[in-house]
Every structure is written in C-alpha cells, then in structure tokens.
Amino acid sequence: MGGLLGGLLGVGGGFVMVPLQVLWARMPQKQANATSLVAIIPIALVAVPIYYFRKGTPQVDFHLALFLVIGSVIGAYFGARLLNRIPERELKYGVAGLLFLAGLKELVFP
Amino acid sequence: MSWGDLVAIGGGLLAGFLSGTIGIGGGLVFVPFMTIGFRIAQPLAQGTSLAAVIPTAVVGGVTHLRRGNVRRDAAIWMGAGGVVGAAIGALIAVEVPSSILARIFGAFLLFSAYRIAFPGRPAATEPKVPA
Numbered sequence: 001m002g003g004l005l006g007g008l009l010g011v012g013g014g015f016v017m018v019p020l021q022v023l024w025a026r027m028p029q030k031q032a033n034a035t036s037l038v039a040i041i042p043i044a045l046v047a048v049p050i051y052y053f054r055k056g057t058p059q060v061d062f063h064l065a066l067f068l069v070i071g072s073v074i075g076a077y078f079g080a081r082l083l084n085r086i087p088e089r090e091l092k093y094g095v096a097g098l099l100f101l102a103g104l105k106e107l108v109f110p
Numbered sequence: 111m112s113w114g115d116l117v118a119i120g121g122g123l124l125a126g127f128l129s130g131t132i133g134i135g136g137g138l139v140f141v142p143f144m145t146i147g148f149r150i151a152q153p154l155a156q157g158t159s160l161a162a163v164i165p166t167a168v169v170g171g172v173t174h175l176r177r178g179n180v181r182r183d184a185a186i187w188m189g190a191g192g193v194v195g196a197a198i199g200a201l202i203a204v205e206v207p208s209s210i211l212a213r214i215f216g217a218f219l220l221f222s223a224y225r226i227a228f229p230g231r232p233a234a235t236e237p238k239v240p241a
Contacts, residue, residue: 060157
C-alpha cells in the first residue's frame with residue numbers, strides 16, 4: 001500500500017507506513033519515521049526506471065533532481081542530527097498548514 | 111548554475127530537513143515545490159521527486175541506522191512489499207492524464223496535512239482491524 005502510493009504519487013510512501021507502524025505495530029513515532037525512511041529506498045529504486053523508460057519522453061529530470069538532492073542531503077543531515085532537539089509539534093503544525101494549502105491549490109487548479 | 115538551480119537547492123534543503131525530522135521522505139515537499147513553484151507537469155515532477163528521494167532517504171536512513179532508530183525487520187518487510195506496489199503505482203501514474211494525477215495528488219496532500227496535524231486520532235476505542 002505504501003509502495004503503491006509511492007509509485008503513483010511520487011512520494012516515498014512514508015505517509016502510509018509511519019501511521020501503520022505507530023498504530024498497528026505500536027512502534028514509537030521516532031522509530032517508525034526512521035524505519036520508513038529506510039523502506040523508501042527500494043520503493044523509489046523500482047519506480048524511477050518506470051517513470052524514465054515507460055513513456056516516449058522520460059518523466060524524470062535528473063538535472064533538477066541533482067540540485068534538489070544537493071539541498072536535501074544537507075537538510076537531511078541536519079534534520080537527523082537535530083531530531084532530538086526540535087519542537088516537533090510546532091514543526092508539524094506548520095508543515096500541515098503548508099501542505100493543506102498546496103493540496104487545495106492542486107485540487108482546484110491542477 | 112542558474113537561479114532555478116539555487117531555488118532547487120533551497121527546496122531540497124527544506125525537504126531534506128523535514129525528511130530527517132518528521133520522516134516524510136522528501137517527496138511530499140518535492141512534488142508541490144516543482145508543480146506549484148516550477149510549473150512542472152505532475153508526472154515529470156513525481157518521477158524527478160522519486161529520483162531525488164533516493165539519496166535523501168539513503169543519507170537520512172543511514173544516519174538513523176547508526177543511531178539505532180531503525181527496526182530492521184520492519185524496514186525489510188515494508189521495503190519488499192512496497193516494491194510491488196511501487197511498480198504498479200508508477201505504471202498507473204505515467205498513463206493517467208496530468209491534470210487528474212495532480213488532483214489525486216492534491217487530495218493526498220490534504221490527507222497528509224490532516225495526518226500530520228492529527229496523528230493517530232481515530233480508533234481509540236474501536237478494535238484495530240488491519241485494512
């Protein structure tokens with residue numbers, strides 16, 4: 001299920017996997033986040049070649065991906081390091097608000 | 111290097127930070143960043159996001175592995191199951207019209223926003239039945 005959403009929506013599938021682990025496997029939130037991050041790796045590895053080869057024009061822009069990666073590698077490093085010191089609640093509410101606006105935009109003006 | 115590249119680095123920085131802290135794998139930030147910010151078509155944004163997610167997840171995942179935050183058995187189990195789903199999902203995504211895919215993604219963003227703001231709210235008294 002996480003993988004299906006991952007492939008379909010271009011996200012890692014963490015959004016299904018994390019609550020699944022917390023609710024049903026009773027895993028602590030932090031452990032669930034870390035575990036889903038690892039499980040995302042094979043999911044993305046399978047989906048990317050399909051996006052690239054399945055259509056006439058590749059649906060993957062590696063140039064753009066490279067620069068996203070440069071930023072995200074630095075960000076991920078600091079994120080993981082600061083994990084224990086971050087005001088998690090506030091961060092989550094902020095992110096939820098932004099995603100809500102983005103989702104609304106995509107629904108109304110796709 | 112263009113301004114676009116710099117903006118992409120900024121978007122990546124944010125996505126990576128959130129992936130390291132709340133474990134969202136970056137894609138949730140990458141895709142709307144590209145479609146809304148760069149006006150990139152939905153399937154191309156998704157494919158690019160998945161490519162960019164790989165190194166992000168590797169770096170974040172390895173850092174967590176070292177700190178002992180990862181349940182290895184669960185990671186293997188979910189990764190293996192996820193691979194099958196990922197193949198099916200990607201095959202659907204490249205065939206569906208871009209505007210429909212964008213709407214599906216929008217709905218998913220709303221759902222994600224809800225899940226982040228109110229995690230594990232339901233089923234406090236209900237029996238937990240796996241879907």
